[in-house]
Amino acid sequence: MLKRKAYTLTEATRKIEHYCAYQERCHQEVVQKLREMHMIPEAIDQIMGHLISENYLNEERFARSFARGKFRIKSWGRNRISLELKKRNISPTIINIALRELEEPAYSDTLESLAKKRFKQLKGLNPWQQKKKLGDYLLYRGWESDLVYEQINRLVNKK
Known part of the structure; x- marks a missing residue:
């Protein structure tokens, strides 16, 4: 035993x-x-x-750190970060505070560079397949759908 x-x-x-x-x-x-x-x-x-x-535990500090880290390292969008924080029983108020850590110019730039990188990997497919695969990829990573579709149209129509 x-x-x-x-x-x-x-x-x-x-x-x-x-x-x-x-x-x-x-x-x-x-x-x-x-x-x-x-x-x-x-x-x-x-x-x-x-x-x-004794301040070893602080949910707000955890949520802010989590949001910054997942955004910077894994390029997650607000939806994915929010979902992961909800899974950890973080309150909606604290989630909103944490999402404010993601500043706008960096947020848009990250989405754009992520979309361009993935789009290059999808060369050789027809435009419909490119849109579908790129959209699925970005939505899975938690980016807001309106931003994703705007980015897709910019890339696919730019060709």
């Missing part, structure tokens, strides 16, 4: 402090980690209260 490590409240708190200090975390991730450590609900509540009061 597999033996699992039992944590005291102090050990678990120290371990979770390190977990939160290493990278921004949302409440859901921390609670999940504490459950994996087999902590009882009362201990989880006590540790979560400590983390919030």
